[in-house]
Amino acid sequence: MAATRLVWKGRTSSTFLRVSYLSRDLARRNHNAASLSEYTDVPEYPEILDENREARKRRKTEAWHQKITGLPTLEQKLMELNMPKYYGYWSCRLHDAKPTLQGTPFTRYATRTHVVEGLPEGYHEKEAAGALAKELKDSVEELILLNFQSTLSRRNFGLGRAIEKRQTQNFLLGLHKILASSLAPSAEHLKDAVVDIRPRVEAFWFLGGLQPDNLLKKKRRNFKYMKDKEHDPMERSIQAESSPCLCVRTSLGLPEVVSREDSLATSAPVPVENLDPRAYGFKFKHKHATIVTGFWPGEKKEHSQLWLHSREFEEKFGLEFGLHNVHNALIQKMIISSFSQAFAHATYQGFGPVTELTYPIVHQSAISDGQKWNFSLYQMNTCVLHSENATENPYNNILWLSPEQNLFEAVEESGVKGLNEEVLTSLIAMYLKKGIIRENASPYLAPYKYLAGHNAPEEYREEFQNYLRDLLSGRPRKLLKPEMYLWEKIYKKDNNTRPYESPRRFFEDHFNQMNPEKRRLDEYSPIYIPKACRKDKKQKHKPRLDSENLYKYD
Amino acid sequence: MNKSKIFSHTNATPCGSRQQVNMSTRWYPLYRRGNPQLRVFLPNFYMKLIKPRDPQPKNVVQFEVSMQMTKFDIKNYLEKIYNVPVENVVTHVRMGQVNRSKFGGYLVKEDDFKVAYVSLPATETFEFPDLFPEEKKNEEDKQMEQIENLKKDWETNKGRDKHRQGAPSWLGL
Numbered sequence: 001m002a003a004t005r006l007v008w009k010g011r012t013s014s015t016f017l018r019v020s021y022l023s024r025d026l027a028r029r030n031h032n033a034a035s036l037s038e039y040t041d042v043p044e045y046p047e048i049l050d051e052n053r054e055a056r057k058r059r060k061t062e063a064w065h066q067k068i069t070g071l072p073t074l075e076q077k078l079m080e081l082n083m084p085k086y087y088g089y090w091s092c093r094l095h096d097a098k099p100t101l102q103g104t105p106f107t108r109y110a111t112r113t114h115v116v117e118g119l120p121e122g123y124h125e126k127e128a129a130g131a132l133a134k135e136l137k138d139s140v141e142e143l144i145l146l147n148f149q150s151t152l153s154r155r156n157f158g159l160g161r162a163i164e165k166r167q168t169q170n171f172l173l174g175l176h177k178i179l180a181s182s183l184a185p186s187a188e189h190l191k192d193a194v195v196d197i198r199p200r201v202e203a204f205w206f207l208g209g210l211q212p213d214n215l216l217k218k219k220r221r222n223f224k225y226m227k228d229k230e231h232d233p234m235e236r237s238i239q240a241e242s243s244p245c246l247c248v249r250t251s252l253g254l255p256e257v258v259s260r261e262d263s264l265a266t267s268a269p270v271p272v273e274n275l276d277p278r279a280y281g282f283k284f285k286h287k288h289a290t291i292v293t294g295f296w297p298g299e300k301k302e303h304s305q306l307w308l309h310s311r312e313f314e315e316k317f318g319l320e321f322g323l324h325n326v327h328n329a330l331i332q333k334m335i336i337s338s339f340s341q342a343f344a345h346a347t348y349q350g351f352g353p354v355t356e357l358t359y360p361i362v363h364q365s366a367i368s369d370g371q372k373w374n375f376s377l378y379q380m381n382t383c384v385l386h387s388e389n390a391t392e393n394p395y396n397n398i399l400w401l402s403p404e405q406n407l408f409e410a411v412e413e414s415g416v417k418g419l420n421e422e423v424l425t426s427l428i429a430m431y432l433k434k435g436i437i438r439e440n441a442s443p444y445l446a447p448y449k450y451l452a453g454h455n456a457p458e459e460y461r462e463e464f465q466n467y468l469r470d471l472l473s474g475r476p477r478k479l480l481k482p483e484m485y486l487w488e489k490i491y492k493k494d495n496n497t498r499p500y501e502s503p504r505r506f507f508e509d510h511f512n513q514m515n516p517e518k519r520r521l522d523e524y525s526p527i528y529i530p531k532a533c534r535k536d537k538k539q540k541h542k543p544r545l546d547s548e549n550l551y552k553y554d
Numbered sequence: 555m556n557k558s559k560i561f562s563h564t565n566a567t568p569c570g571s572r573q574q575v576n577m578s579t580r581w582y583p584l585y586r587r588g589n590p591q592l593r594v595f596l597p598n599f600y601m602k603l604i605k606p607r608d609p610q611p612k613n614v615v616q617f618e619v620s621m622q623m624t625k626f627d628i629k630n631y632l633e634k635i636y637n638v639p640v641e642n643v644v645t646h647v648r649m650g651q652v653n654r655s656k657f658g659g660y661l662v663k664e665d666d667f668k669v670a671y672v673s674l675p676a677t678e679t680f681e682f683p684d685l686f687p688e689e690k691k692n693e694e695d696k697q698m699e700q701i702e703n704l705k706k707d708w709e710t711n712k713g714r715d716k717h718r719q720g721a722p723s724w725l726g727l
Contacts, residue, residue, distance in 0.1 A: 101642050101673055102611050211609060275609050281644070321642060490652050495661055 072446035100281030124429035199294025252435025
């Protein structure tokens with residue numbers, strides 16, 4: 001695209017375009033007749049594109065989504081997802097251990113989940129599990145006595161909920177050890193299963209179809225092209241965090257519960273709660289888009305068998321909002337944790353907030369405090385919820401939640417009273433569920449999947465990985481996002497009471513004005529390389545961050 | 555003893571400019587450790603039910619309350635006086651607008667106020683009524699027209715008795 005070089009000489013009334021003699025030749029070359037090989041019998045017209053503002057914006061975002069989908073490795077996708085925002089996204093925080101009073105309908109809308117009471121029939125093998133439960137009954141009773149009859153240690157680890165969480169974690173870990181060791185002979189997949197203790201699981205996605213807030217409506221009202229689209233829905237970014245006690249990982253993913261074309265997965269009712277998330281009690285925070293699974297990329301065991309959660313949040317929630325609302329909080333917790341876990345796993349397979357799934361992902365979880373148990377099953381059929389996909393999605397996700405059951409009635413001096421074998425059976429059945437091999441499990445990842453197999457130089461890969469790891473750690477930057485102080489808003493921005501002061505701040509009109517919101521991750525000054533350290537004497541700076549080539553010279 | 559230490563202060567601004575207007579005109583005793591719990595009968599506060607600035611869930615009601623009221627005060631106020639069941643109260647203080655004064659052009663800040671979002675039980679719903687319905691608008695327009703006409707008449711008839719000021723209207727031919 002060699003355009004003619006335009007040379008303006010001064011701004012007088014008789015200004016005219018002067019074309020330099022060098023670029024005249026280039027211009028002539030473009031205007032010659034095309035070569036014969038470019039002609040075809042049937043004319044191939046380019047696609048007629050809608051040129052209005054909305055359509056152009058759409059094409060731009062879709063091109064970005066296609067770029068992410070086309071990147072070969074997981075790390076590059078995560079980096080490109082973070083590329084538009086140097087200081088991070090201002091996202092709605094959904095924390096599973098901090099449910100809000102009004103939040104349950106919104107979480108169902110935000111994750112497009114349909115909640116079904118009771119586990120599905122026929123998914124787990126109950127008979128085999130029942131037989132094994134009888135054998136393990138004694139060792140489980142011993143474990144309960146150990147954990148709940150007397151204090152394990154005289155030291156107090158924290159206060160209140162922390163004590164309960166630690167106690168639950170110890171019990172669940174002990175339970176896993178018993179079950180895994182005794183079930184391993186009968187279940188191949190458990191022989192080399194891996195356990196994560198308190199893994200950090202986070203998910204990030206874009207949610208569309210939300211009602212615009214006052215700031216956005218004001219902005220649209222004052223902008224010529226968006227005046228009549230003032231009340232159009234908007235998109236927000238959501239960052240969910242899950243805090244499980246344990247994760248049991250195996251090498252094969254669980255099979256689907258219902259087919260993806262089943263009516264439960266395509267047209268189950270999902271509430272439309274599209275108010276501002278702050279109206280439901282959720283807060284916003286600046287953070288980079290972190291999608292973390294609890295294991296490093298490159299792990300062989302990248303599918304989860306079972307997730308175990310603790311329920312220490314229920315006590316505080318019950319005291320604050322009443323015991324009759326605790327069930328809602330439990331549903332909220334299970335939805336957020338199951339979705340973020342399934343979503344993180346989906347991303348590590350190459351799907352993500354802009355790449356739709358090709359097969360459903362199923363996760364099993366159980367939440368308990370030792371005595372009270374709830375089991376749940378989550379089938380994720382869709383992970384793309386941006387723009388109109390939040391409401392007009394062909395698929396929806398499903399959560400099956402069992403009613404509350406007690407593992408034992410009481411623990412006394414004599415022993416455990418009323419051990420419920422059904423709970424043990426359900427848990428063992430979850431362990432025994434075998435995964436299936438999926439062909440083409442990661443259609444959007446290259447065969448080498450992760451950065452380690454990329455063909456860029458090793459130092460590029462190392463630095464890229466380190467930078468991404470720092471981004472995903474959630475640590476704040478050393479130099480925080482520039483902030484407009486209240487006095488500046490009053491005396492400079494809203495009312496100009498200081499007209500004679502030089503405009504040097506980032507929000508003021510001058511040559512160096514920059515909007516920190518629009519700063520991209522690759523908008524930084526590359527580091528200078530002193531002459532002695534250079535490989536190529538002409539390359540004075542390090543290459544710039546680039547999602548396709550990891551690092552690229554300007 | 556200094557009276558100001560026993561009784562709670564009014565919201566006087568530190569820089570000494572005009573005092574903020576309280577919703578309560580009473581001074582309540584400041585709590586000291588060991589005091590019995592303050593029980594207020596016939597509280598002097600009022601709570602203003604307002605239309606939500608941003609859309610809220612169906613069981614949330616928005617109030618403007620006195621800056622001196624706490625979440626517990628708001629909850630007890632509604633439950634004890636009006637018998638309205640309250641699940642949860644969220645409050646925050648909103649800063650008043652900063653505007654230019656019409657006379658002088660200097661900056662003037664309106665008073666801060668506290669906003670409370672009261673969540674009723676999930677079974678209850680509340681919708682702020684439409685105070686300016688379309689049907690009444692025509693009536694209002696007619697009334698405004700009448701006022702305009704009266705104004706015009708006044709203007710035309712103003713100069714009628716100018717040449718005989720002070721004399722009553724029934725005097726003369």
